[in-house]
Amino acid sequence: MNDMTQTPEMLIAMLGARARKAAAILAQATDEQKAQALKLAAQALRDAAPAIAAANARDMENAAANGLSPAMLDRLRLDAGRIAATADGVEAVATLPNPLGAIIDSSERPNGLVLQRVRVPLGVIGIIYESRPNVTADAAALCLRAGNAVILRGGSEAVESNRAIHAAMLSGIVAAGLPADVVQIVPTTDRAAVGALLKASEFVDLIIPRGGKSLVARVQEEARVPVLAHLDGINHSYVHAAADPDMACALVVNAKLRRTGVCGATETVLIDRNFASAGRLVQALLDAKCAVRGDGDVQALDTRATPAADDDWDTEYLDAIVSVRMVDGPEDAIAHIAAHGSHHTDAIITEDAATAEQFLNAVDSAIVMWNASTQFADGGEFGLGAEIGISTGRLHARGPVALEGLTTYKWLVRGTGQTRP
Template sequence: MTEPAQLISDMGRKARSAFSILTGVSDAQKSAALTAAARQLRAHQDSILAANQRDMASARDRDLTDAMLDRLMIDADRLEAIAAAVEHVAVLPDPVGQVIDRTERPNGLVMERVRVPLGVIGIIYESRPNVTADAAALALRSGNAVILRGGSEAIQSNGAIHAAMVAGVVEAGLPADAIQLVQTTDRAAVGAMLKAAGLIDIIIPRGGKSLVKRVQDEARVPVLAHLDGICHSYIGKDADPDKALAIAVNAKMRRTGICGAMETLLIDQDYPAPGALVRALLESGCEVRGDDSILELDERIVPAEASDWDTEYLAPVLSVAMVNGVDEALDHIADHGSHHTDVIVTEDSAMAEKFILRADSAIVMHNTSSQFADGGEFGLGAEIGISTGRLHARGPVALEGLTTYKWVVRGTGQVRA
């Protein structure tokens, strides 16, 4: 077997060659390749679902959590959603070649900033086999070559999805090496990707805190990532009780294992119906861990520990605190949040605008559920992840986030004095 460092080096060179070809590929060709890939995903349904069943059986033997099993599982409906997402990316506007801005200098030179692909993208992810299709589709549509390294728990599923995607790409006449999958579970392959400067242009990790921290600590190439999804919802004193209840339950319980799930609920001390909020969450199957004021609302509430305010549960567990106004809510979020997604529920528009202005998060929401923190819900098609950094891309990263720009200067013979 090829050593991981040599394997990644070989894959990087192949990806660089494929990227060179992609720079000359038309928008119509990229779109046709993804349409064919979606068709192949559906055609390979039996093999993909069988591969996923093998992964699920292995995961149960390893006692993976229910949240991890939910992320790993593919059924016919989820596979159809994966194929539909690839089709949606196929018809999105191509960002490559878009003119961001244009100016004409006094000497007649015309300056343009034009979107171009990033190059070769390395994506390291866990659990979710749909990322294999989403990442491949977004990378190809934006003119990038991609090297995918999924988690060992999804090795069979990822391989089957990758095979279907490549079949579609090749059917459309594009290079198979545009979408490559690292098919070894050796963790040294991750280290090799992180050190592949000159072959890989950017690394995007998508997974748990330990994975993302390792990538950020060890990478010798740029990283686009978020470490935690500690999302807050603040129920203001003027919140509509019906909206507040529906939003809180949905934000926590619709899917507890996604990064946009609410992990902390902040309730204004002057909100008139805190007990109803907490009871609704408890009755939906959520464990509530509260501060002293919240503990008084229901005997089923568990005392919160200091660590709870800094925990991404990814499970039906929620920390709840009572706060004195929007400023205290914002201070709590600043101290304990992860700059992912934070929500205010209020009918006071001035309070909402204050929260939106001051909350230092990649996504800030008013009167809606944090579960909408998803590229598809933003109209971006599939997403490659949520970025909580401040450079390059922020929030859901989709096609535009996988491009950079170059300056194009057009003259008519000007020379500089």
């Protein structure tokens, strides 16, 4: 822990200065060295699994005593399978193609100058996140492989888990000959440290928030550093009139209930008024123990459905609850998504290719799907390895942010003595 006489600003300045130095060293490291560091870190996570599980048990006990919701407890929980998957994810990042040094494009000017845009690290990244301790490992792995130093600030509910994961990974990173300061964790739960990190533009090049609306809103309001926003997932599955009934039921139930606490979960189901099996679809959700909040037409399909309030259409439940509305065709569905969605992930279920293309082109979300569960909104499922989050903004990176999203570029200009007239 930091010295109690140290202000949050002093603490962040110290971490930032160390991160800057570490980033400069990391920039000179070979890709093989970075990959080896992650392989060693992954093995260290496996070796430390009992200690990580014990730390997580303490967090779970405290979180339950503090009244954390079931969905948030699910995000916090680390069982043996999840720890193993976290280690596998870190190792998978080590095997991904190296984005650094890649030539984005190249051209030669009439005067003979040769121009190239080449991928380079961002520098120092600050990541502020809640609940999910696996983010500690994912973020560290991705930032390091992309050549960036990272300062992590997890939620107080996962403090013990985060420290245990960080300690394990650090042992592997140092064993590979890289400086320990390439991955630092803010050693205090004082919320003032978050504010200091958001204003540390001298040391931090990008802030990435991962958490609920209140966290992201605070980051966007206070930050003096560029922000890569990861907003809530108010995701929709639209069942078109030409949807296959069996497929529609399977996809909607999976999209909502496979894991209710992930940001890719469907929160609103839109059913075309001309879809003949609407009652069967609502029944499938209810029979799967999902609470359905619907409009009058939906309630008429099954008496177990309860009335939807106005704010249900704007709610990320992260629970076994779904809002369901009948719509008058694809234009109505697209309009509803535009009014209530969060630009995260939205899907259409239909056998009509023309309508599917209309939906794919018209819906302004980071991820738009056709005949697939919104639960596939995940960097690993996209073949990107572990992800840092799903960006719902429009600048720099959009959708699952992995290695490439954690880089920028610089121009390389090669001449033969040209002077400008």
